[in-house]
Amino acid sequence: GYVLKEIIETFSRLTSTSISYKIKQENFRPSENKKIIGSFEKIKNELGWQPTIPMEQSLKDLMHYWQSKN
Secondary structure (H helix, E strand, O other), rough: OOHHHHHHHHHHHHHHHOOOOOOOHHOOOOOOOOOOOOOOOHHHHOOOOOOOHHHHHHHHHHHOOOOOOO
16 A cells, blocks of 8 residues: 555655645544555456556656646
8 A cells, every 4th residue: 555645755756846745633533544555356356457557657647647738
């Protein structure tokens, strides 16, 4: 799994841009899940699908898509 911080840092590196962020502790509820990680196991078991594109490439593709829209 990936934490949002890692995705932000990857975008920052890919764009050669400094991205600042602030975590506001008051936005967290005491009963909120501390960690949620998605899994592709169900789709793998039912359809045989599994990811083949690395996360960094997906982020590059996403960035290039939106850049082409401007």
